[in-house]
Amino acid sequence: MSIKKICVVVTARPSYSRIKTALTAIKNHPALELQLVIAGSALLGRYGNAVEFIEKDGFTIAEKVFMVLEGENPTSMAKTTGLGVMELANVFYRLQPDAVITIADRFETIATSIAASYQNIPLIHIQGGEVTGNIDEKVRHANTKLADLHLVASEDAKQRVIKMGENPDMVFNTGCPSIDLADEIKNNPTLDFDPIQKYGGVGVEIDWKQGYIVVMQHPVTTEYASARKDVEETLKAVYELDMPTFWFWPNVDAGSDGTSSGIRAFREIHKPQNIHFFKNMEPNDFLKLLVNSKCLIGNSSVGIRECAYLGVPVVNIGTRQNKRQRASNVIDTVYDKNEIIKAIQNRMDAKDIASENIYGDGQSGDRIADILANTELSFHKTIMY
């Protein structure tokens, strides 16, 4: 039996966490060969240098693709994507994979989808079928229509992909590999490192040992002009609550400068004594930090997925996660200081939040590798109705 070459394109720090255990499973599977391509902001220091963590985790990188055009506005997002198509077309031409995996719904993931499908390489989409809003929503479903095999993270998502006209035989609910990481942490939740000592970061030394909250807020692409105002509401709420807080800088997106400069300005003016800022953290350490926190605040999908499994209370702000399926750990609110404070207090009072399996059971990586090994892949498809 011949070995299938599976090319995975990781274009951003958060995408890596969503695929890591699948990468390991592909690498270790006797019928598969992993071709790992790191691209876009995953290569850039100012978005957390994901590539370093990836190499440290023992993965061999087949190609690095610099494709981010500076500008951080909608035009540069489009042009980054166009450049990505051109570059990835070359990469796939050279690597000649048997299949290409594109992950989720970031704007540049459609570059992977086009470069693969236009070259008649079977395309596999991870984590289609969910519902959010903004450009992510369009990109995710367009990826579904370009893909030949769908590995989704929830039953809800599976039904949605099938409804869109995909062949049910090619849609599998594998759960999300990010839950595999969460599972390890769930089984071993001790916070066995000092976050500030290990990761540095900027801001005052906060006394986090008596309890802390975590904030991770990304700009919302189609409203990037308001990114700065949005982040200010969260900053004011957290500042007023005056609880020890770890705050994570946003990753790349149009508007990143809005959010980032909002944070910088706030720091200069208010010199908050309860917030310490991090740029990045190894995924495992980040989950340990979460599981030991009182609450996660912001608009990260980690709150919806991993925190559901870990039973971490979450205040989800704004529209970024839109209609993604929620477990009972999440409360939603809007960008308003007072509402955010109220929601945080609600979550801190919540008792015994149950772990829920809706985004996976901790076995997604292996399940994905097995499906890749055992499914006959094609680059032809026709809508089912």
Next chain:
Amino acid sequence: MSIKKICVVVTARPSYSRIKTALTAIKNHPALELQLVIAGSALLGRYGNAVEFIEKDGFTIAEKVFMVLEGENPTSMAKTTGLGVMELANVFYRLQPDAVITIADRFETIATSIAASYQNIPLIHIQGGEVTGNIDEKVRHANTKLADLHLVASEDAKQRVIKMGENPDMVFNTGCPSIDLADEIKNNPTLDFDPIQKYGGVGVEIDWKQGYIVVMQHPVTTEYASARKDVEETLKAVYELDMPTFWFWPNVDAGSDGTSSGIRAFREIHKPQNIHFFKNMEPNDFLKLLVNSKCLIGNSSVGIRECAYLGVPVVNIGTRQNKRQRASNVIDTVYDKNEIIKAIQNRMDAKDIASENIYGDGQSGDRIADILANTELSFHKTIMY
């Protein structure tokens, strides 16, 4: 009331015919302003120089976008598309349209879709919801998922787009503007020019006045290696039938060289005395040629759409039109000389083929302009289920 700026991107000769009457209607509508962008192979002499016909038809061209990367293989298709995204992002940034129209399903049409939707410009997709095969199939449905408003050509297509999760309020069956052109011809079908005198072309002077057939065969993208073999079967069939034939060169696609060199080689060897070759023809003249022909042979969508309305018998070969809805004018066959001959004979014996309205009634252009003027456009959407 402010005027809506509607930017239409035409990337190929056949797309122009599919949109022409809508362009006229937009241009003439008091509430709309037309921004016409000509791109890709529509600018190139060796694909018929569509741009010249467009200018001759009185349209002002807002921008010309050279984006075709030479190579005519799947990799250059992907890279042409990536380049198109980059170039069109600039164009839309400059023109600041209120909406962008992308047409149908050629591989490069997704460049228009990405460049518009990523810049938060409402995207309108013309002629989604149909079913064919190959890369066109993927591109068409991905365009649907990136688009905010859908103007489809048949009831069948409308239902399919809605099933895919689009908001029914944003899906309109306008019919295909190409049928508007067909309608003019249907009302005035006389062949009032000598094709060879007017268009030159190459090959012998055939005696077409006693009846002729027309061939138009494009390479099928994902099988481009076999494009040459495919065209040879059709050539042999037409050569053996020895009826006066007008043959149109294929337009750009991966494999164009396979088809073109197949034709060239056949000409050199067999010096066929019954075939005259054209590179291009004005759309109106082409339809007049069809309506006066005995039969159209090949795999062009003209056979499925316009010929249904005109009642022209059609032999459709191979998978290119796949599951597109057929009227009674069409008979399908495969790339086999004998089968093609049989099918042609069957069609020539067919009597009184009825005109059918499934792809439009001749009013599509005006209907499209009215919908554009009266529909509130947005660049946000969420799947309906």
Next chain:
Amino acid sequence: MSIKKICVVVTARPSYSRIKTALTAIKNHPALELQLVIAGSALLGRYGNAVEFIEKDGFTIAEKVFMVLEGENPTSMAKTTGLGVMELANVFYRLQPDAVITIADRFETIATSIAASYQNIPLIHIQGGEVTGNIDEKVRHANTKLADLHLVASEDAKQRVIKMGENPDMVFNTGCPSIDLADEIKNNPTLDFDPIQKYGGVGVEIDWKQGYIVVMQHPVTTEYASARKDVEETLKAVYELDMPTFWFWPNVDAGSDGTSSGIRAFREIHKPQNIHFFKNMEPNDFLKLLVNSKCLIGNSSVGIRECAYLGVPVVNIGTRQNKRQRASNVIDTVYDKNEIIKAIQNRMDAKDIASENIYGDGQSGDRIADILANTELSFHKTIMY
């Protein structure tokens, strides 16, 4: 007489200072029309947002060209340049200028040169004929060989351009427009603003009123790995001297991260109490700051040019300015803490440094406009020997 359209491409903050008075003179000249294109890092917030100063100065921007590919390594420098050629080709095609001006020797300036000369547009090179090192040296002379008209900043440079085989009739020593700005300041040198109040910046409030030094150090492209080590030597020297210091962040170049992260790390560890950091300053304010300083330290060409005219003492470190002609204001040294300290002390003891005219007399902008208006431009040339 027809008006000549002169298209000037500004790709970086420092280039703007070198051309500003010429832009004004072109804009005001009855026989000329200015088409100002802002590109590359001049558009980006993290390199000082030059575009804002430019608009504030009253210039209309004909086109903005985003072309900086993130990565800050030699490969991304090359790709940024390639992208620049593609984008600027479009821009010149649209603007149809009668001549294009490319400025000096930054790596991306050759993109302007290629996009213009390949489209048969007369190319004017500002500030050729100088001698430095590294990639700047190659780029500058390549620009000379692509250009049709040469407006250089010193007699030395003029002779060198002629020696390279250019037609002496097309080489003019106009002086450097940056000296025009310096001339205004020389005539009105009072420091009439509080730098920290006006520009914010980061770091402690230093007591600058009793005298201060200024540091501006850029990474040297071909040695970018050592950029961090280089900046540390300067940091240590300035820290040890403990004099009030204004330090300017470097502008974009490969290695920018080396220099920037060196500064950031030093700040975190040593928390220097004598250094205040600025990201950017309006050119006029910057010159006022210099003329009132005790000394400029670093490797900026401002030290070689403007400071010669202003009589400001300069410690020039390393190879970046290499063989550029020096006035008596400059002392050269190497990247070694002790040597830098020694050189600074030498310059602070220097008395009455004379103003020297070698890079211009304050009339360059008008002189450039007149030459543009009165010289017949061509896009053909042949080497003179």
Next chain:
Amino acid sequence: MSIKKICVVVTARPSYSRIKTALTAIKNHPALELQLVIAGSALLGRYGNAVEFIEKDGFTIAEKVFMVLEGENPTSMAKTTGLGVMELANVFYRLQPDAVITIADRFETIATSIAASYQNIPLIHIQGGEVTGNIDEKVRHANTKLADLHLVASEDAKQRVIKMGENPDMVFNTGCPSIDLADEIKNNPTLDFDPIQKYGGVGVEIDWKQGYIVVMQHPVTTEYASARKDVEETLKAVYELDMPTFWFWPNVDAGSDGTSSGIRAFREIHKPQNIHFFKNMEPNDFLKLLVNSKCLIGNSSVGIRECAYLGVPVVNIGTRQNKRQRASNVIDTVYDKNEIIKAIQNRMDAKDIASENIYGDGQSGDRIADILANTELSFHKTIMY
């Protein structure tokens, strides 16, 4: 001793002939490793498919780079070059050569120069220092200023490169490798194949055995609008002379369509009975054809170089070869039917044209390999004055 990796970028059919023996010598040299990159029109069927000849000659191709943007106008020339920089930057990043060779002066050769020099890879320029006109003139000298080592084809060229400010220790007159090929033919000049049988081509079977002339005329970039008119003069002259003629289609350049369509139109109208057309020929066969011809007509540099060594009479038309050094075999004329006829007759009457060595002695390939092996390469340089 470590092996030096020498990366050679061949972007067009004629460049291959100019480097072929050097490629062989590099490949065979114990201290060198050849990394051969084939790019641009050298990959395209409609420009003669040089890549096939190259593979047939036994060379392994390290990378193929598709970079030709369709359009064949000055804008697409510029954009092809920009795309080339982007693509070649990737290629050099992957191949990590110790030096890169760029050949001569075609417009896209500067892409190789930039991609190498910006990545701090020593750049070697073959055949600098000559003088022609048009954009080639600018590109050639810009390549010189970007290059670190210069391997030129004549003493005249060597002196010119040194005059331009290059270090004399880095300028070598190796002669032109194309003369090495010519030398083989000179020693074995029999026309041992039937050109029409071996290469097909189009047009009538001419009776060439009693003597024939050869035409090779390329469009002149900066005058592409007049390319068609130019070629018509030559066509009329050759048609009127009515001697058996082999005519070679032009290779890619802006204006190629002008020349090509000029030829096509002439063929359709006049159906010339004395001209047979070829698209391409293996270099050796082409030289044999020349050495047995009565005269070469057109503007190819083959007439200036190889024909000097072979003693073949040449009518050089127009400005394309401008000031390149001539041997006694050449007579120059202008694009005028009558003048061309007169010049051809003059050349046919010329007796015993001597072989001249000005462009090489037949040992260039080996000489180049030896210099590459024995010269210490750097990517730094400074102008000598």
